[in-house]
Amino acid sequence: MATTISRQVVVVGAGFAGVAVAQHLARKGIEVLVVDKNNYHQFQPLLYQVATSQIGISEVARPLRGIFRRSRSVRVVVAEASAVDATARTVTLADGTVCHAQILVMALGAEVNFFGTPGAEEHAFPLYSLDDAARLGSALIGELDRADLAADSAMGLDVIVVGAGATGVEVAGALAENLQLVVRRVYPHQQTGTVHLVDMVDVVLGPFSAKSQRYATERLTDYGVRLHLGSGVTEVRPDGVTLADGSVIEGRIVIWAGGLQGNALLRGSGLPQGRGGRVDVAPDLTVPGFDGVYVLGDSANITDAKDRKLPQLGSVAQQSGKWAARNIHADLSGGARAPFAYRDKGIMAMVGRGAAVAELGTRRLQFQGPPAFLAWLGVHAALLSGVWQRVGAVASWSVAFLTSHRPQAVLPRIGQR
Ligand SMILES: Cc1cc2nc3c(=O)[nH]c(=O)nc-3n(C[C@H](O)[C@H](O)[C@H](O)COP(=O)(O)OP(=O)(O)OC[C@H]3O[C@@H](n4cnc5c(N)ncnc54)[C@H](O)[C@@H]3O)c2cc1C
Known part of the structure; x- marks a missing residue:
């Protein structure tokens, strides 16, 4: 029974x-x-940093039994x-x-949500859980090593990011920076490759103001990200994507940040x-x-x-x-329930090193560049639930920001095709 x-x-x-x-x-x-x-609580806002080797898994996941260790009336079941x-x-x-x-x-x-796009489930890497981030990070490193073997044939790592909301912009910016700053040094014989960012709407960061969108577009372009806006993906293939306008973008990794x-x-x-x-x-x-x-x-x-x-x-x-x-x-x-009163702190997105957009509070006070970058770091460090996670994340961010080292670029070879 x-x-x-x-x-x-x-x-x-x-x-x-x-x-x-x-x-x-x-x-x-x-x-x-x-x-x-899962036996852990995961911190989704930083998953793209795990996938791009900027921070480690333990900095975005905290064991549930640790979180509730002092809460005698809580029982955790994994x-x-x-x-x-x-x-x-x-x-x-x-x-x-x-x-x-x-x-x-x-x-x-x-x-x-792949919205029924043919091939997406089979060939694209979603980025919504710690497993997804580890799988994607592992595949990116695996592809770089594979491309390095074929360096004579001048292969680079072309990556396609589907969805230009906050997750898509953050992962595209971090990847482009990695290709410029890290891959060039760590894989000196390799072409660096290109990051493509695709969305069916014709702006990046849809929910943000036009000023923030312009700022993000300019920074991404500076980093070498190629934007393909205003045409949705109709098919994901093992070697790239097809767009609604019939054009094809080639890339060995397709990242799906297209919807939930x-x-x-x-x-x-x-x-x-x-x-x-x-x-x-x-x-x-x-x-x-x-x-x-x-x-x-x-x-x-x-x-x-x-x-x-x-x-x-x-x-x-x-x-x-x-x-x-x-x-x-x-x-x-036996008391009375009250309607939810939400305290709106605003929205923000990281574009790259020293580059972010923040629209704070209900009045959406707008910041771009280093002040927004610092606000982003502060808010995300504060949101992390454990002291050691905060210390670890801040230490890893500092290494990633100040150097081209990626000590976290050690990921298990899971889910590689
Ligand atoms: C990549 C990414 C970046 C983001 N960045 C930001 C950001 O910068 N700022 C921000 O404010 N928000 C951000 N968000 C949104 C934010 O992370 C979510 O709104 C938030 O996590 C939702 O919290 P939740 O508790 O509803 O669900 P979740 O945090 O998703 O938790 C759901 C839990 O349910 C568990 N679960 C699911 N199915 C089952 C099952 N069948 N059985 C048992 N357990 C199950 C999961 O393991 C998980 O622990 C981001 C989201 C993603 C995916």
């Missing part, structure tokens, strides 16, 4: 939202079961959730264990799905018609107390977790 675990609160997913809700519930002594398929029944408030794990909750919190995040959708587990949960396959939640983060169910972070379409539709961002996920804990405490103690 299947094991059943019952808890006051079951949180599925220990990303920004799941960790925040569990930590704040633990402070009130509420019993929480946290389920995640297992893949294979089914969720939102009406019964149960989560079934891959081994058949059933977790039953008085209050169920879905914080499963998002997953890659709600986690697959939401589909069979019985919860109604809205835009992007995410669940439309009420302003208090519960799901109308589903008693005792909260959906947070990237799994939800969140409209806050000021009627703003919030984007899929780490700060939204983290704050939604903290807010949900307040409302869950109210549920369990």
